Amino acid sequence: MKGALLVAGTTSDAGKSVVTAGICRWLARQGVRVAPFKAQNMSLNSFVTADGAEIGRAQAMQAQAAGLEPVADMNPILLKPGSDRRSQVVLMGRPVADVDALEYGAFRDRLRRAALESLDRLRAAYDVVICEGAGSPAEINLRAGDIANMGLARAADLPVVVVGDIDRGGVFAAFYGTVALLDEADQAHIAGFVVNKFRGAVELLRPGLDTIEQLTGRAVYGVLPWLDGLWLDVEDSLALDSRQVQAREPYGRQTLRVAVVRLPRISNFTDLDALACEPGVVVRFVTSPAELDDADLVVLPGSRATVDDLAWLRERGLADALAARKGPLLGICGGFQMLSHEIADEVESKAGVVPGLGLLPAAVAFRPDKTLARPEGSWRGHEVKAYEIHHGVVTVSGGEPFLDGCREGDVFGTTWHGALENDAFRRAFLREVAVLAGRDFTADPGTCFADLREERLDALGDLVERHLDTGALLRLIEKGTGPVPTLPPAGRLGA
Template identity: 80%
Template sequence: MWEDPGVRSVRAVRGALLVAGTTSDAGKSVVTAGICRWLARQGVRVAPFKAQNMSLNSYVTTDGAEIGRAQAMQAQAAGIEPDADMNPVLLKPGSDRRSQVVLLGRPVADVDAMEYGRVRDMLRATALRSLDRLRSRYDVVICEGAGSPAEINLRRGDLANMGLARAAGLPVVVVGDIDRGGVFAAFYGTVGLLEAADQALVAGFVVNKFRGAPELLRPGLDQLRGLTGREVYGVLPWADGLWLDVEDSLALDARPAATREPYGRQTLRVAVVRLPRMSNFTDVDALAAEPGVVVRFVTAAADLDDADLVVLPGSRATVDDLAWLRRTGLAAALPARKGPILGVCGGFQMLGREIVDEVESGAGRVDGLGLLPARFAFAADKVLGRPSGHAYGESVSAYEIHHGVATVDGGEPFLDGCRVANVWGTTWHGALENDGFRRAFLADVAREAGRDFTPAPGTDFARLREERLDALGDLVERHLDTDALLRLIEHGPPELPFLPPGAPDPVP
């Protein structure tokens, strides 16, 4: 965990703040992490919190609780161990209409929208108790909202945005992604759609991902202040290379596309199959951090042609995603290409001979792709753990999150799974974050693929993650009005005007 013996101390500060956003992927997670890192460097005991998270990227705490991966990253930014109170309600969609509810780190039900409404009050009460516990243990809690606070069709049951802010008396800062365009309309519209009691808690705005001339932006910021009566707490510039444990696949759309031009023999090309219900795709972040490794997410069989390694990632809907592989032709392309394949968790299950699932899909017995000698039976209880072991002579620490229990009857041992020729399978997430193991595995992949690639010996993924968190803290310190944020945390929002619905008076 992060620690700094030369930490500077600010005046004693206690309180909380909610970081909301105009949209999903506006930057709430990274701004929350940046504020946590900045406060921790000042000697403030700070913790992150997200009352309800809808994400297929999750993490297992040391005591076996499943929480959103983003909250684990934010806890690292704060220099503390993650725990279930930091994300008391985690929703994991298995289809467009049903989600698994993970409550305080344990799965409790699969519900649709109507069923969710019947347990909503219980979830809200649980979330508020978690927030109270965090506030009793830490000086400051930085809360992250979900989606947008202006989803007026969902306001009645909201427990992550203004519903949380109202219940806990939290000041709110709204983050907007200017790179998408329309950020001023999004800021104004977000406030304008809220009822008066909600508006009273929205203190102001943070502009995210700005690239351009500040003098061209300033008139818009001044007009926004005049129209809303609310402050702009800063403008965060665009920063490359800050991919940190993202919450959902929306963030993948913003990544620069990997070029399809020839890479040269010293470049290793990794194709990650972008399954419809792909989960824990953060497993490949460590691959993307390796010099000379190019990672791209693909959805078509032709995209596998020039790949040295294909990764089948985890899935929240293994049987349905296996059917999607067959519909798209990817299922036929995988064994036909003869190159290295790595299956992780759900991907491992798809590569096996058979899946028996009466739990997740209710499909019963389904044939796998037959590339690995493993059979999987889905159990009602989810396996949650932090396993460790060895492979390629290297120590490996990981985490596991799965209903499918493997029976392996052949092949070479590989972590908790197996290997046959150039196909590997494991249920362990995060294994590739172990530097020695990752380099040895990639060297083996390169040999199998006939690629003249040697992994760089100095890549330290844990250090790289810390450097990225420090970069977020630096952005907050340099570009946000941190004194004003501290006042909000301690004293709440100032008295603010009500913004009536409808168009504002024209600006001359």
């Protein structure tokens, strides 16, 4: 078979990423050579490919679902917000500019060409490409410059399935409104809908499903049930609201409590997924000093705005709480930079030299060139494979070596993302944390994070196979949308 499909959503965090991954896994199990694609991604969770390109972490996960090594063509454009108004533009895995919304327009034609060229290369190399949209296709204020949703569908002649999160409520209005807000040419690409995150008996939904099909003339391809524990390299910090505790039960062991500081520009918080999968480990995201009191381990995660987020720590009283704290503290990438004595930044914040928290013997200098690498190393005899994404270069002047960084007493720092996914290293680190925290905790030697990720991808494939009309999806991928009725544009509703 040959073809492509665009998975859009009624909102951000509707489930586009996981549905795309599920379809990729389902097709790969059928022997189809399938690849994921997202033309433009706005996310602070990213990954480094084998050849040193930076792409969205969700596309790396989708590549794994398809049984592939991720490449830059799967996410040719990545926008990394550094503030409410400015984002770094990463094109084909490399940063090319830092722009605001108005300046972005100057890049639009170049980015559009790059996205379409990447999609063409993937379609030539694979049987099927499953594309993921961005946000909602009905963001009419952005439609003129859109290259990720209906702009892509029109340019590449893609059929579109719209995913809606019924757990939020209003899914039928969102389906109808999404189609109605589009012009006729865009509407022609909308083939139908998928209901996501449903709790209960599907029979209760049947009247609504029938009505939305009658009103829109488009099919509902299925209803995906709510399934706990599918934290799969999400790209949106909105998802943090639903992941305040660990995915697995403690099984009666002494609990190890981890508090992750939820920075305003938190990045690569997927680093904590491996901890959350450990039986007996509870992971919480926190924003106040009081929430640190009962933590056995505090984590300062990555940040797209190190100096600004450090100022936020001081404004919230968290900096003082961390300095006064007795117990294990881990800084990862931007968090490691904050723990240093000094940060010299004329690149990201342009703030010049600012004092760090002074908890580790290190100094940071930001450089224009971004470090993108897949380093390997070890700690206490345990091999570690990781990845690096940073402008800030840390120079260590003392302490005990810890991966590429250092340790001073109870405080650890590294620039390496993904280190905790290495099972033997993670267990050794947690043993050290438990000793320092005075906890009776033993990490489960049977926990393999790579296997758990594969199980979750298989679970997504199972959801697609069991709950979606896969025959109809195959026809849609191969033959396209076909004739569909036009809904009256929003301006003429009720006229």
